[in-house]
Amino acid sequence: MSNWIDVAAEADLFEGAGIAVTPCGHDIALFSVEGQVFATDNQCTHGPAKLCDGFIEGTEIECPFHQGRFDLRTGAATLEPASKPIKVWPVKVEAGRVLLDLG
Amino acid sequence: MTTTACSGPDNLHWEGGGTSRIPFAVYTDEQRHQRELDRFFYRGHWCYVGLEAEIPNPGDFKRTVVGERSVIMTRAADGQIHVVENVCAHRGMRFCRKRHGNTTEFVCPYHQWSYTPDGSLQGVPLRRGVRQDGKVNGGMPADFNPRDHGLTRLKVAVRGGVVFASFDHEVESLEDYMGSTILRYFDRLFNGRKLTILGYNRQRIPGNWKLMQENIKDPYHPGLLHTWFVTFGLWRADNKSELRMDAHHRHAAMISTRGSMGQASGQAAQVTQVSSFKESMQLEDPRFLDIVPEPWWQLDDKVPTAVMTTLFPSVIFQQQVNSVSTRHIQPDGHGAFDFVWTHFGFEDDSPEMTERRLRQANLFGPAGFVSADDGEVIEFSQQAFDSKPQHRALAELGGREVGETDHMVTETLIRGMYEYWRKVMEAPEHTAEVQP
Numbered sequence: 001m002s003n004w005i006d007v008a009a010e011a012d013l014f015e016g017a018g019i020a021v022t023p024c025g026h027d028i029a030l031f032s033v034e035g036q037v038f039a040t041d042n043q044c045t046h047g048p049a050k051l052c053d054g055f056i057e058g059t060e061i062e063c064p065f066h067q068g069r070f071d072l073r074t075g076a077a078t079l080e081p082a083s084k085p086i087k088v089w090p091v092k093v094e095a096g097r098v099l100l101d102l103g
Numbered sequence: 104m105t106t107t108a109c110s111g112p113d114n115l116h117w118e119g120g121g122t123s124r125i126p127f128a129v130y131t132d133e134q135r136h137q138r139e140l141d142r143f144f145y146r147g148h149w150c151y152v153g154l155e156a157e158i159p160n161p162g163d164f165k166r167t168v169v170g171e172r173s174v175i176m177t178r179a180a181d182g183q184i185h186v187v188e189n190v191c192a193h194r195g196m197r198f199c200r201k202r203h204g205n206t207t208e209f210v211c212p213y214h215q216w217s218y219t220p221d222g223s224l225q226g227v228p229l230r231r232g233v234r235q236d237g238k239v240n241g242g243m244p245a246d247f248n249p250r251d252h253g254l255t256r257l258k259v260a261v262r263g264g265v266v267f268a269s270f271d272h273e274v275e276s277l278e279d280y281m282g283s284t285i286l287r288y289f290d291r292l293f294n295g296r297k298l299t300i301l302g303y304n305r306q307r308i309p310g311n312w313k314l315m316q317e318n319i320k321d322p323y324h325p326g327l328l329h330t331w332f333v334t335f336g337l338w339r340a341d342n343k344s345e346l347r348m349d350a351h352h353r354h355a356a357m358i359s360t361r362g363s364m365g366q367a368s369g370q371a372a373q374v375t376q377v378s379s380f381k382e383s384m385q386l387e388d389p390r391f392l393d394i395v396p397e398p399w400w401q402l403d404d405k406v407p408t409a410v411m412t413t414l415f416p417s418v419i420f421q422q423q424v425n426s427v428s429t430r431h432i433q434p435d436g437h438g439a440f441d442f443v444w445t446h447f448g449f450e451d452d453s454p455e456m457t458e459r460r461l462r463q464a465n466l467f468g469p470a471g472f473v474s475a476d477d478g479e480v481i482e483f484s485q486q487a488f489d490s491k492p493q494h495r496a497l498a499e500l501g502g503r504e505v506g507e508t509d510h511m512v513t514e515t516l517i518r519g520m521y522e523y524w525r526k527v528m529e530a531p532e533h534t535a536e537v538q539p
Contacts, residue, residue, distance in 0.1 A: 014237070017234050018535040047210070047215060047217070047228075049228070053233065053234065055231050062228055062231075063225060063226075064218045064228065064230075064231065065215060065217075065229075066225060066226025066227070066228065067225070067226040067227070067230060067249075068217070068226065078191070079227050080225060081207070081208055081217055081219075081221075081226055083207070092438075
């Protein structure tokens, strides 16, 4: 069952890093990469860091704490010390708004 | 009496010029202690860190020390054993507090620098700075390379399941370090069978660390100080015995062979020329002396029942009948050391043999029927040393020379150790390593 929720304006996003949103108490990071938007859990699975403060490398997000990396498309951990995947959320942009499907 | 002027940085007065009269000041001076740490524990020598069996699985670690430096013995994901210094590459903090554990990484709590079990730096918080209002502030310099900032790695040697480490990557091989004589006794005990850990004793002894080495190089005292040995018949001054040393005289083995395969004879009068005032004493539980000879005791045509090996400076390997252990000497200033006993057995031990080793371990450790005595005499010796450092101790039993013997009535091993000690401590700074 879809549960699309408006979480941000597309204009709030910028290239190279993320922003944090917290719909219904979920801590989620939004990223914009070459016009495409990604949404993942904001909390790193390795250490107590927020991925929205990290750095985009291609289609990966590098954690600001220990430089572990995750694939923004799948959530897979791609570089140590990250080993557990992060959750990725369905996301779409409509009429300049970013919508998440929280299920 | 002749006096010999000392050359080099250590200007102690050695009465008679040899090492049979040991200045109390070798035990009392903090500056000299620092030089000992530098020359014996941190350069040119191997130090004991533990047993492989203490870290059997990938990610296992044990925190221990080399000299006074905290180190961690780890087993990496690939099974390899590493020893790294417990000093964060960032601000120097001793980040590891747990004595034992299993982990995929070490994280310093101060700034969360993160290291793999082999000591590589894997991540630095805020390395690339913090983004604020569209601009990135701070972070490490662009040329910061994590590869340059791992933990200090020690050189590691493993033999027979025993792990040694050295801060000195130029140190000779462990085998050359032990020398062929001592290596034979080491290999007799650690002959390739997998070890099992039975337990630990830990004690703080308020005395200089060298006194523990001397205690196990001194076959004069057991039949006199240790009334338990005497009363229950485990020690005779006329046991068949040998004292062996490496070529440097720094390591030693005291080998002793009781008749009837190590069985205690029970009666004090038959045990020592020193009469016991407690001849009528009986063990409430005679199983403490339930000694069963083991095939590995045999070395050539001899079957020693006790071999006490001192590996200078950091460890003692004990076989007293069925009780086997390592005893790790961990200095803390000139006037104290921690003494850590690791009691072990072998994977192929029967449950009865394991029980037997555990029972016999009651003789040892801080409250051991025998070893409690050693902790006390070391403490009381140190008290006297500190009160008159200009005085000296005497180690002239068996003469004033150094050499191997086929009897126990000598302090030759102590004289040998100080012969080596003088050679290293009196060497000028740039030749402090007297390795061959």
